[in-house]
Amino acid sequence: MIQLSQIHHVAYRCNDAKETVEFYQEMLNMDFLVAIAEDRVPSTKEPDPYMHLFLDAGNGNILAFFELPTKEKMDRDRNTPEWVQHIAFQIDGGEEALLAAKAELESKGLNVVGPTEHGIIRSIYFFDPNGHRLELTIVKGTAEQMKQLKAVAPAMLEEWSVTKKAPKHAAWLHEEEFSGLD
Known part of the structure; x- marks a missing residue:
């Protein structure tokens, strides 16, 4: 049986390796760990030069990027809304830390959405220079709320798979946010 211990890294494409590293260092204080560059892809052996970057996202989590100079400029999947695919980072320090992070990012010129209430979490959102949506x-x-959510997850998934309509088992997560919108 496979036993996962953690995600080693998650990799995304970037337009410019240097710009990407500088963004994550300046905006999110990530440490630049490793750069690997090759002219051939090790797994497939195809000729395709690349720069592969690794940044420390805290607690053993690594965020990686590939710059692919021989490929067309990257774009996003136009069939997927831009809010769907994102990288979420947890910060400590509660509401005060979240608001301070928002103010800091805005002072550095970023457009930040939120805070947005999600019941069990509260988040802010912004984009990196590659168009990747980021969440703090x-x-x-x-613990009781998380236990409750885990307990209803299988029933929610089953209902969704049949109806493709939002099950209401965990509607309490956004009740305050959406009250008065109907």
Whole structure:
């Protein structure tokens, strides 16, 4: 049986390796760990020069990027709304830290959305120079709330797979946010 210990890294494409490293260093204080560059892809052996970057996202989490200079400029999947695919980072320090992070990012010229309430978390959102949506979040949920969400998850998935309509088992997560919108 496979036993995962953690995600080693998650890799995304970037337009410019140097610009990407500088963004994550300046905006999110990430440490630049490793750069690997080759003229051939090790797994497939195809000729395709690349720069592969690794940044420390804290607690053993690594965020990686590839710059691919011989490929067309990257774009995003136009069939997927830009809010769907994102990288979420947890920060400590509660609401005060989240608001301070928002103010800091805005002072550095970023457009930041939020805070947005999600019941068990609260988040802010912004984009990196490659168009990847980023989220900074604080955890607000209790152990009991997480237990409740885990308990209803299978029923929600089953209902969704049949109806393709939002099940209401966990509607309490956004009730305050959406009250008065109907």
